[in-house]
Amino acid sequence: MARYPEQLELLTWQPPRTVLPFPLGRRTGKARAVARTLQQRKTHEGKEAYWQRTINAMADELRRHGATDDEVHHHICSFRTAVEAVMPTAGPIPHHGPGAA
Template identity: 45%
Template structure:
């Protein structure tokens, strides 16, 4: 009986637990081009600017701000560039669609 007691011991359930893997910088939480409200706001703001200088200042500030967040989290520069290019295209499509088919608030429903 004494030998049986010696063989019993508490199992350490956490001994083989793998350490948590840090978030990979290659993961983006949500693509910029798919953030519908952000694309819409950027398109409307760009269309509302009266001068080319105003549009360029707004766009430059927006892109700089959007690029800084993934860079702070360690994203690869090529990936950030691809995200910004896709966002640029999404905003361009939105502006083009609104210019071709303007909404007339006083029109018939």
């Protein structure tokens, strides 16, 4: 009896999974925590280093879930806006993207 490997694939095939991340700009608790930490940093370099670590971790998580570079950029910009909204007097947050030095 002939075996048809393609039939086995049909029996075990599953549709690709789509992960819809919770929008970073809506993570208000995270935005408040990041804003609080940024305000506690005394130097521009300290703020910059913390910000880069934070957005690099977020970007890595989004990429692991299949986000494109454009989607990552959109989410990071949205999160930056959310952080700035809760700390309007602390000065601007660097506009460097994930991975920037």
